[in-house]
Amino acid sequence: MLNRRMLSALLVLGSAPVLAAPPSDEVLRKAAPVVDVVSVLCVQQPVRCPRFTRNVTVPAHALSRSTFGTFDVHTRGLNWTGGTGALSFTLKRPADFTGTRIRLRFLYEITDDAGGDLQFVVTPVTLKHGSGFETYASYGTPLVAVPESPTIMQDAGLVLTKNGISTPAEQWWYFEINRQGTYEGRLRLYAVVMEY
Incomplete structure (x- = not known):
């Protein structure tokens, strides 16, 4: 799962700069759920697990x-x-x-x-x-x-x-x-x- 600092680095709107401060708890609650890509690969392709x-x-x-x-x-x-x-x-x-x-x-x-x-x-x-x-x-x-x-x-x-x-x-x-x-x-x- 992404922590708050990692999420702030990923929030980019168009060509706007990355947010300088970590998002508030309210922003985090409204954000779309984050998918653990490695877990998905474990299900789809066990050799990559x-x-x-x-x-x-x-x-x-x-x-x-x-x-x-x-x-x-x-x-x-x-x-x-x-x-x-x-x-x-x-x-x-x-x-x-x-x-x-x-x-x-x-x-x-x-x-x-x-x-x-x-x-x-x-x-x-x-x-x-x-x-x-x-x-x-x-x-x-x-x-x-x-x-x-x-x-x-x-x-x-x-x-x-x-x-x-x-x-x-x-x-x-x-x-x-x-x-x-x-x-x-x-x-x-x-x-x-x-x-x-």
Whole structure:
């Protein structure tokens, strides 16, 4: 909800200047009800529900690539030319991470006009000195139809809870990314963002 100072900053009439003083209680009572936009998004699009305030962006060029599958580097990102292959990245747990969930988002462009549907599947692993490398489960973005028109930008995301990434308190996080779905055409991945 907006407090009185925030509301005063939003009250603009045409090109008139912003009110210098906070509005009176009477003005506040007569004002239209304020809608919490984030709450609305939580209902309409659950993947956007958590209020993430920080992010770490990994450019697609920096992702590790499997020896199977076909990838080639492009000025704008990384071309993933078929449905096979895997990408991965490892990062140290952010020092200010105190939550129980993170969100991974993928910014990509469809570069073929073949139809189908697409999903990114993530296998998260947490690591520390002396631990073994064990995978437990994978999680996917919603399966969506790809546009049958090249150069269309897309943004897909998924939320991993504490159970989804084993023990988020561990020092290192590893994420492996695969593709699923009937779309076998090329896409260009720009970046992966981890929000927390």
